[in-house]
Structures are given as C-alpha cells and as structure tokens.
Amino acid sequence: MNGQQHDPCALAVQAHAGGSIGEMIIHAIQRFPERVAFVEADRSIDYAALGRRIGQALAALRSLGLRRGDCVMQLSGNRSEVFAVMAAAYLMGLRSVTLHALGGYEDHAYIVGDAEPSVFLAEAAHRERALALRAACPGVAHWFAHDACADLADFWALALSLEPAPLRSEARPEDIIRLAYTGGTTGRPKGVMLANRSVWMQAVLLMAARGMRAGMRVLCPTPISHGAGAMIVPTLASGGRIILQRGFDPDRFIDALQAQRAHAAFLVPTMIYRLLDHPRCAGADFSSLELLSYGAAPMAPARIREALARFGPVLAQSYGQSECPSNILHLTPEDHRRTDIDVLASAGMPYPGVTVALFDAEDRPVADGAVGELCVRSPLVMDGYWKQPELTRQTLRGGWLHTGDLARRDANGYYHLVDRRKDMLISGGFNVYPREVEDVIAQHPAVAAVAVIGVPDERWGEAVKAVVVRHPGAQVEGEALRALVRQAKGAVCTPKTVDFVDALPLTPLGKPDKKQLRAHYWQGQARAIH
Structure with missing residues (x-):
C-alpha cells in the first residue's frame, strides 16, 4: 500500500469487476486448440x-x-x-x-x-x-x-x-x-x-440454465447476426462445435443433423413447424438431438406436443428481448415434461439472476393472477438506447426495464405472456389479447399457423379477425374455429371473421409480421386504431 490510505468500498468495487466475454473466448481457444470450432459446408476451422x-x-x-x-x-x-x-x-x-x-x-x-x-x-x-x-x-x-x-x-x-x-x-x-x-x-x-457485462452474463446464463453440456455440436441455420449468435461463446467455452448453415431448409437441416450427429439447435417456431410438416420428418433420425431450443416468438401448445412426440423430451424455450438479451423467462426440458399442470402455454419462470415483476399502467404491482406489464431487473439489462436518452428514461423508469409485454403469473409461478401492449386490441370496449385467441385456434389439428389482429369495424371499433394457414390437405371452416374460441374464451374474444391464406407474412427474423397483416386491412383509414 506504500503507506497510502485506500477506501475499502472502492477496493471492493475494483475486486468485483471481473468477467468479460473476450476472456471467455480466449480461454476456450487456449483450452481446446486442436478441437473443431466451426463447420461450414465443406470446410472446418x-x-x-x-x-x-x-x-x-x-x-x-x-x-x-x-x-x-x-x-x-x-x-x-x-x-x-x-x-x-x-x-x-x-x-x-x-x-x-x-x-x-x-x-x-x-x-x-x-x-x-x-x-x-x-x-x-x-x-x-x-x-x-x-x-x-x-x-x-x-x-x-x-x-x-x-x-x-x-x-x-x-x-x-x-x-x-x-x-x-x-x-x-x-x-x-x-x-x-x-x-x-x-x-x-x-x-x-x-x-x-x-x-460487456451484459453480453458476458448472457453467455454464462446460457451455459448454466439452458442445459448446454460440454462438447456439444450445435447446428445453427438461424442468423448469428441476431439471436443464434448468443449460442457461439457458450458452445466454444465448453469445447463444443458450431455447425453453420446459411438459412433454414428442412432437407439441409435433416442432412446436417444426421451427418454431423448434432446435439443441439436453435430454431424459431415457424422453422419447427416447417420441419414437422416436411415429408422426411417422420423417418429422419433425430436420436442425436439432446436440446432443441426455440424462441423469438411464441409456439402453439398443440405444436409443442407434436414436437415432443417426434423429437423426444428435448425442447427448451427462452423468452427475452434485445433489451435483456435472450434470458428473461425459460421453460426447461423438464418443464416440457410436466404432466401435473399445464405449462406449455407459458413462457416459463425467470432465469437465475433475473428479477421479474408485473406492473399496471401507473407502475404499481398488480394482484396475483392479474395482467400487468412484465418488468425486469438484472445485470443483463441494457444500458439504454443509443442516442435516445428520453426513450431510455421512459423504458428504464423506476429502475426497471419495461418490456412492453403483458403477462400474468399463475399459482405455480409460471408466467404467461398475454400479448404485446401494442398488439392488444379493444373490441366493443373490452380488451382482447390476440395471443390467447391464437393459442385456442392453434389447437385445431387442421391449423398450421394463425395470427389474430384487430380490423376496423363501425360497430365494434376493432373487430377480431383470425388469419389462418391450414395444413396441406386439411379442411376446417371458419365457423368451426369461431366456435372453438367461443367455447374457450367467450363471445368478446371470438373472431368476427376468419380468413384462410397460404402463408403468413414473416419478418426477417421469422416472426409473424402483424404490421404487414394489419396494413392490408387498415388501408384508407385515418389511423390504425378505432
């Protein structure tokens, strides 16, 4: 100390400043120099x-x-x-x-x-x-x-x-x-x-809570520029291998999975649906698969059950957003296997190191079982929005990340995402949460995909509309789907109309593009809400 006095609190702060994503990468390279890190088509490194x-x-x-x-x-x-x-x-x-x-x-x-x-x-x-x-x-x-x-x-x-x-x-x-x-x-x-703190913790949580064991071979057709990129450092840190593909194609995915005996993959729900609906799926060898992680959008419970029956108990769901990357809530493979309660429609429980609360419009905690905005505290949380201090203050007000997602917590501690605050529609003065309607319609065996939106209506303000993709060769009429919702959710949530389409528009990340869907029905309107 050279006789100098040092503030113990300041020293503690310095001592706590450990861990970086760069150090994780360096240690992996030093620990596993001769192992294959990446496989890309006909080359490896x-x-x-x-x-x-x-x-x-x-x-x-x-x-x-x-x-x-x-x-x-x-x-x-x-x-x-x-x-x-x-x-x-x-x-x-x-x-x-x-x-x-x-x-x-x-x-x-x-x-x-x-x-x-x-x-x-x-x-x-x-x-x-x-x-x-x-x-x-x-x-x-x-x-x-x-x-x-x-x-x-x-x-x-x-x-x-x-x-x-x-x-x-x-x-x-x-x-x-x-x-x-x-x-x-x-x-x-x-x-x-x-x-650096946030990216490092994201990697650590993926290793600790997503079930990524040492030496895993991870098949990656989704863009590493976005969500899938978070899987790279955790895989390398445990001596694993990343098998890169340029875009998702069910045939190429099955070929690579079987040839490389891949243990894990990250897909968005629309990709899993395409895989399940592909003619080769029934006869393909998925026995090497230990972890099929999905996220970026909700997956219909009926299709989750279908995937479990085909791939085995390997599914893991992760809910997050860019502002708290990847890791807010998750459903583990064990959660997917639970039969004592129905958890498949939920987004799971919080990751370790993530605190979740549900607040009303005045940022007050909601009662148990009530719907509120899902808010988060964690070292994962962003530092803010680049060049947007006012938006940062609004989003992080009260020391909580306000996600904009509406959710409720059930008696067993699982959080159920009801909808995005911006996706909620008001029909006849009642709040309707499209996600809940979608979950009901998706249970019908003829339905491959569904999106529910509000469309302009002179009587209701916004009328509930379901846009549905049928499975190839399957038949179902709109009235049957309306009856399904009416029985499960009541008249207010029942779609006034059902449109059948060949495919839903998707964003570049594979999520249903509801903005594009709404644009078709709101053309000529002075505003996109009634």
Whole structure:
C-alpha cells in the first residue's frame, strides 16, 4: 500500500469487476486448440486457427486506426469470419453491429447513419447493398468485403498481411461492445446498448440454465447476426462445435443433423413447424438431438406436443428481448415434461439472476393472477438506447426495464405472456389479447399457423379477425374455429371473421409480421386504431 490510505468500498468495487466475454473466448481457444470450432459446408476451422483469425482481425482493425468506443459493422450470412470480427471487437472494446442480411435497404441505411461505424464489412453476396450504402453514407471511412469482391477491398487480405495481434481483452465491464438494433417493425430501429457485462452474463446464463453440456455440436441455420449468435461463446467455452448453415431448409437441416450427429439447435417456431410438416420428418433420425431450443416468438401448445412426440423430451424455450438479451423467462426440458399442470402455454419462470415483476399502467404491482406489464431487473439489462436518452428514461423508469409485454403469473409461478401492449386490441370496449385467441385456434389439428389482429369495424371499433394457414390437405371452416374460441374464451374474444391464406407474412427474423397483416386491412383509414 506504500503507506497510502485506500477506501475499502472502492477496493471492493475494483475486486468485483471481473468477467468479460473476450476472456471467455480466449480461454476456450487456449483450452481446446486442436478441437473443431466451426463447420461450414465443406470446410472446418479448429480453435487454434480461430484464435489466429481473431488475432489477424485485431491487427487489421488497429491498423485502420480503430480504438475503444469506435464501431465496426457487418452485413453477411453465417460464416466464421463474422464471429472472428465480432470477437475482435469484444476484445478491443469496440461497438459491434451486425445487420440482418434480409433486412430492407431503408433500415440498413438508417442504422449505418445512426451507429456511425468506422469500418463496414460485407460479403460478396451483399455487394450491391454495400455499394448502395457506401454511396449514401459517406461518413464511413473504410468499406471492405469478407472475400474477393469487385469495388470492395478484401479485409482478410489486409489481415493476412499483418502479424496476428496477441489475444488480450482490453474492454472494461462497462464498455458498450454491442449495439443490437431492433427489427424496426414499428418505426425506426433502435440501437440497444449492451455492455460487456451484459453480453458476458448472457453467455454464462446460457451455459448454466439452458442445459448446454460440454462438447456439444450445435447446428445453427438461424442468423448469428441476431439471436443464434448468443449460442457461439457458450458452445466454444465448453469445447463444443458450431455447425453453420446459411438459412433454414428442412432437407439441409435433416442432412446436417444426421451427418454431423448434432446435439443441439436453435430454431424459431415457424422453422419447427416447417420441419414437422416436411415429408422426411417422420423417418429422419433425430436420436442425436439432446436440446432443441426455440424462441423469438411464441409456439402453439398443440405444436409443442407434436414436437415432443417426434423429437423426444428435448425442447427448451427462452423468452427475452434485445433489451435483456435472450434470458428473461425459460421453460426447461423438464418443464416440457410436466404432466401435473399445464405449462406449455407459458413462457416459463425467470432465469437465475433475473428479477421479474408485473406492473399496471401507473407502475404499481398488480394482484396475483392479474395482467400487468412484465418488468425486469438484472445485470443483463441494457444500458439504454443509443442516442435516445428520453426513450431510455421512459423504458428504464423506476429502475426497471419495461418490456412492453403483458403477462400474468399463475399459482405455480409460471408466467404467461398475454400479448404485446401494442398488439392488444379493444373490441366493443373490452380488451382482447390476440395471443390467447391464437393459442385456442392453434389447437385445431387442421391449423398450421394463425395470427389474430384487430380490423376496423363501425360497430365494434376493432373487430377480431383470425388469419389462418391450414395444413396441406386439411379442411376446417371458419365457423368451426369461431366456435372453438367461443367455447374457450367467450363471445368478446371470438373472431368476427376468419380468413384462410397460404402463408403468413414473416419478418426477417421469422416472426409473424402483424404490421404487414394489419396494413392490408387498415388501408384508407385515418389511423390504425378505432
């Protein structure tokens, strides 16, 4: 101490500042150098080679002048190079932004302008989009491609020309190392600021609570630019392998699962439905599968039971949002096996380290069993919205993350998501929660998918409408589905009309796009609510 006095509280704060996502990555590379880290089509990369690639990315980014707090942005499908650049950003304390490859140009251009990246990397498949963005966003200093590409410099040619930098984490726990932009289905995308602390805890919780054992082979067809990317570090930290696919196709998924003897996968519900409905599903070998994790949207209880019957007791559900990434509530495989109570319609119980409360419109706790806004406290919670202090104050008011989701807690401690606050409709003066109506209709064996929305109505203000996709060859009439809801939920929740369609519109993340559905029925209206 050299005779100096030190505040014990300040020393304790320093002693508590441990743990970073970068250190998890470094330790995995050191612990498992000869194991395969990534498999991509006809190539694979081991942990040692992955470490060299991250070191090369570090050297390249530093040579371009990037420093802590700068931003690096990527537009690419699933490939290990994307993760290598993300890892380099985490180690340097940069802000990593990964655009969804299927996102629209206007959203992409807005995000580039908002996030202010110093470096933009695309892959050749997205060359035209990258060039259009470069023309529209002159403030970005450096434009690169992940591979040889006309009119864009090759990032890895630069990286390979440099000596790999040592793998060392320079990021502080409070550094914002990820800007996760929301999907933009309502208004402009918002940049969710995730600190090193949050990204690290997300990985730890996935390891601890999602049932990811050591050495798992994880099949990943969903975009690592978004939710699936959270599975990478937990898999590597336990010596596992990530099998990357570029988009979901049931045939390719089944082929890879069987060839690689994959143990785990993360899918959104619409993908699971496609898999269950595929002709090969009945005869495919799913015996290697130990964990099928699903999220991003609710899954109909009837289809959960169908999946359990086909895949076995391997399903795990996770509910979260970008503002508290991945991990708010979860249903474990054991929860899925419970027969003493019905839990399949629920979103589960809170993850360890996550505190949940339900508040009314005045931010007061609701009575047991009542519907309230689901609010969260946890080290996971975002630091706020990038460049939006007023929205940050509103969303984090009272020291709670206000999710905008309405839920109730049952007598057994399971939380049931009723709907998004913005999705609730008012019909004849009564609140109707579309999710509850969807769950009833989805129980009918002829229904493959359903979305419930409010449409303009002179008498009711908003009339309940169900938009339904039938299973191929199945038949059901609208009146039968209306009767099902009437019996289960009563007249107020019963759809006034049922439309049958070949497919529901989906967002780039595979969620039913209710904004697009509503637009069809609200054309010509002065406002989208009555």
